[in-house]
Amino acid sequence: MDNVNTAVVGATGEVGREMVKILAERDFPAGKLKLFATEKSKGQEFSFKGESYYVDTIKEGSFKDIDIALFSIGSSPSKEIVPQAVKEGAVAIDNSNAFRMDENVPLVVPEINPRMIAEHEGIIANPNCSTIQMVMALKPIYDRAGIEKILVSTYQAVSGTGKKAVDELKQQVKDFAAGQEMKSEVYPHQIAFNALPHIDVFFENGYTKEEMKLVRETRKILADSSLAISATAVRIPVFYGHAEAVNVETSEKISIEELTRILAETDGIDVVDNPEENQYPLPTDSETNDNVMVGRIREDLANNKAFNMWIVANNLRKGAALNAVQIAEKML
């Protein structure tokens, strides 16, 4: 196939721009390419495979000739526009939280549950960034040894919040360097030189929505609705690349050597675990590596059926745009 008419909705956002870049990088067989955003971005020019494309706004019929529409516009707009795209005949791959937990919507990481794609009824959901990189490392372990319990603490980049947050961190460090006061608008507290245990809104149970996404989405993707998992999600002053300290208790004892080999053999994972040479996954390295990096793999000293690992991935690419494009590729 090389005539897949493709749309990117939210093309001017942090993730949308990556989607357009990745479609070109991976030589996605796009026929027509349509780029959509809100009124204020209308007319913006994108270059794609040497040709110019101009951002348009959504109208009735915008998706009439579209086969696949990649969405990255947030939950509320997705709830409105995704159904329009489906009604007009497109398949929507949606990066928002709007449809992820719907029973009729597959939640897909192509390396993990590609067969779910075929079960879609017009919408396929892209998981949350922090979920994708974690399940990438968990799946081969789950298949080999079973998982009793997962505990994760995240170290998340500001680009997960969007371009405004990247700009806010930049401005704060510039103000700091100039000896000026730092101002916060996007986050409720200064993010430069700080760590905020607060991502997305708080629920009544004391967890944030980001933490509950890690719980619920992991269960859905691994198709294990009672999987024991607990999470703490923290925003730190990093631009790109989420990191996660993950403790996993397996059902069956598995050696660190075997664990490392299984992870190293998994498509989409790079084991980076050579501490003597100061080599371990780093957020800054995720800017130039699309694979999920796993390192610091070591037995839990208090439980020989558990182990610790440190997982890092590019939150805009494998955590969002790349995973969405990979879903589109698998559909073809």
Place this chain on the structure above:
Amino acid sequence: MDNVNTAVVGATGEVGREMVKILAERDFPAGKLKLFATEKSKGQEFSFKGESYYVDTIKEGSFKDIDIALFSIGSSPSKEIVPQAVKEGAVAIDNSNAFRMDENVPLVVPEINPRMIAEHEGIIANPNCSTIQMVMALKPIYDRAGIEKILVSTYQAVSGTGKKAVDELKQQVKDFAAGQEMKSEVYPHQIAFNALPHIDVFFENGYTKEEMKLVRETRKILADSSLAISATAVRIPVFYGHAEAVNVETSEKISIEELTRILAETDGIDVVDNPEENQYPLPTDSETNDNVMVGRIREDLANNKAFNMWIVANNLRKGAALNAVQIAEKML
């Protein structure tokens, strides 16, 4: 008593300066005050309660008339000079790792195990910064409900490494703001906009020395040599204030309400846990609060005998200098 002849060894370092400040702030009943450092800081002037003091180097007899010597000079120099101080008649309160695990050396957090102080044979060890803040929150829970297992992921400030690391982070963000290349000398990788899962040296078991300190020191302070505990220690681009995401499984089920009340009633702990108002412990708030802040207290959704909390404290003060001065106060 108000004639306690006191020495601060390593007075010009990040922790040493805090020690001198805290002795003054708390009106410590110092008789003589002697400040020691290496040759290159000799003659540096300190103001203490309105008088001038000048930094000197250590010679034979330097501790002859000293009652209490507070040390913050790192393990190797401590191994050499602490025994001299003891031989010359002083009691040494040492902030380094040199003597912490010695059987004959009490490892003390005054709120937790003050009675150990009396058992010293000349040396009392100050625990590691990341340990102190964690055991402060663990102790009242341990006493009330018992602890089966602790899992901790840390988010540690560069000031824990020392002044050079604070300067390196400052320089990196200044270079970033000026569009210049960032250079790393103190850390093996860029620390600005990054997260390094590497604090202190690596051991053969895959853990870092910092992670093993959290394990061993916690066991010693809580006097429970088989306590199950696992740790991941991470350096993040924060100047002051260590944060920790801690999961604790108790022996007995204890409600979140009771847990919160017990922590709130503990001397030296502030419960900061009002997420609806965006109130939770923050590293930046530890710059003006000497108490250990605990928040995000919530039941582990996968285990109703476990819970999560987020602990933040000033690593230079309660994590080091303040704890040492509190030990000295308890001795009197």
